[in-house]
Amino acid sequence: MSAPTRAPIAITMGDPAGIGPEIIVRLACTPRPGETPLLVVGDTQRLRDMADHLGLALTLFPIEHPNELEGHDVTPGRLAVLPAGEPLPTDLPYGQVDARAGAAAYAYVSRAIDFALDGAISAIVTAPLNKAAMAAAGIQYPGHTEILADRAGTDDFGMMLANDELRVMLVSIHLSLRQAIDAVTPERELRAIRLAARACHAYGIEHPRIAVAGLNPHAGEGGLFGGEDEAIIAPAIARAREEGIDASGPWPGDTVFMNARRGHFDAVVAQYHDQGLIPVKYLGVENGVNITVGLPFVRTSVDHGTAFDIAGTGHADPSSLFYALKQAEAMVRSGAGT
Numbered sequence: 001m002s003a004p005t006r007a008p009i010a011i012t013m014g015d016p017a018g019i020g021p022e023i024i025v026r027l028a029c030t031p032r033p034g035e036t037p038l039l040v041v042g043d044t045q046r047l048r049d050m051a052d053h054l055g056l057a058l059t060l061f062p063i064e065h066p067n068e069l070e071g072h073d074v075t076p077g078r079l080a081v082l083p084a085g086e087p088l089p090t091d092l093p094y095g096q097v098d099a100r101a102g103a104a105a106y107a108y109v110s111r112a113i114d115f116a117l118d119g120a121i122s123a124i125v126t127a128p129l130n131k132a133a134m135a136a137a138g139i140q141y142p143g144h145t146e147i148l149a150d151r152a153g154t155d156d157f158g159m160m161l162a163n164d165e166l167r168v169m170l171v172s173i174h175l176s177l178r179q180a181i182d183a184v185t186p187e188r189e190l191r192a193i194r195l196a197a198r199a200c201h202a203y204g205i206e207h208p209r210i211a212v213a214g215l216n217p218h219a220g221e222g223g224l225f226g227g228e229d230e231a232i233i234a235p236a237i238a239r240a241r242e243e244g245i246d247a248s249g250p251w252p253g254d255t256v257f258m259n260a261r262r263g264h265f266d267a268v269v270a271q272y273h274d275q276g277l278i279p280v281k282y283l284g285v286e287n288g289v290n291i292t293v294g295l296p297f298v299r300t301s302v303d304h305g306t307a308f309d310i311a312g313t314g315h316a317d318p319s320s321l322f323y324a325l326k327q328a329e330a331m332v333r334s335g336a337g338t
């Protein structure tokens with residue numbers, strides 16, 4: 001079900017031991033151009049303690065359902081918090097893998113998904129969760145994306161990382177490198193190309209040019225360095241072209257992002273997680289966003305993780321959260337969804 005554009009956007013607090021509480025408090029205290037009311041699915045005490053630690057004046061008020069936001073003052077410095085899961089211990093340490101924090105992060109995103117599927121919120125923006133903490137809590141999902149897709153009941157989904165210069169769709173997400181190579185299949189290639197085109201349409205690009213990165217050095221160099229590029233990736237590109245998608249490649253993975261950045265392509269399909277994410281993150285985590293393509297609702301995320309090395313110190317940069325929120329608002333406004 002799609003939500004009205006004025007329905008609130010829910011930000012999930014992510015792992016309470018990470019930088020999620022800090023970047024959310026910083027965002028909530030900063031005037032921003034967006035017009036959509038916000039709520040946080042998370043823990044009020046954790047956010048209050050963080051605001052005090054940062055010396056920021058933030059009024060937190062509890063709600064039980066997004067529609068309770070109607071009529072509330074939601075100007076900067078005020079934030080609605082919707083609880084989920086068990087209340088956190090007040091002495092939960094920052095910067096450590098903790099099963100209680102992993103369970104809480106899962107509870108926050110689960111509750112937000114309930115509201116998104118009901119149409120009570122217009123989008124979910126996620127602060128980072130820690131995959132090891134989630135696993136310590138016995139939760140089997142490797143990340144948000146897989147939770148979201150499972151709850152939405154779809155296999156036709158993908159992870160796209162984007163900034164102002166690059167858009168990158170992954171063929172596989174959270175797999176070991178060995179498994180990722182095995183995941184280079186005709187079906188996954190074609191799906192990633194289609195999803196990349198669909199994501200570009202949501203950006204308003206009518207005829208997107210999709211570059212597909214090769215798997216092997218120099219896209220296999222004519223078979224000298226591996227056969228997957230010619231045997232699997234090239235035929236999938238040909239299929240996509242038969243469907244009318246302007247797909248090309250396989251292009252050598254070491255130069256395709258440079259050419260996309262120069263404006264030769266609208267999106268790049270990357271063969272595995274790090275091939276696609278390194279170029280985006282190298283340009284700076286400040287301006288990156290992670291978008292789940294293929295859901296029945298909008299979901300964006302920061303492109304960085306829980307940053308345990310700085311969590312609780314007051315040194316987290318909230319820029320990617322601002323960017324993810326701006327992107328979610330734009331997607332809701334355009335009605336393009338994912």
Ligand SMILES: NC(=O)C1=CN([C@@H]2O[C@H](COP(=O)(O)OP(=O)(O)OC[C@H]3O[C@@H](n4cnc5c(N)ncnc54)[C@H](O)[C@@H]3O)[C@@H](O)[C@H]2O)C=CC1
Pocket residue numbers: 019126127128129130131132144285290301302303304305306307308309310315316317318319320
């Ligand atoms: N959207 C999500 O939920 C994501 C979650 N993760 C998870 O986060 C955990 C930690 O991942 P790492 O690989 O260590 O990456 P990370 O992004 O948490 O940290 C990498 C480096 O970047 C710095 N950094 C990251 N975000 C920052 C910010 N906003 N301001 C200032 N410095 C920042 C950190 O201090 C660290 O030095 C893992 O469990 C990972 O799976 C990673 C990426 C996205």
Ligand SMILES: NCC(=O)COP(=O)(O)O
Pocket residue numbers: 129142143144145146277290301
């Ligand atoms: N490297 C991106 C990442 O790990 C984010 O995953 P997800 O939690 O958004 O699925």
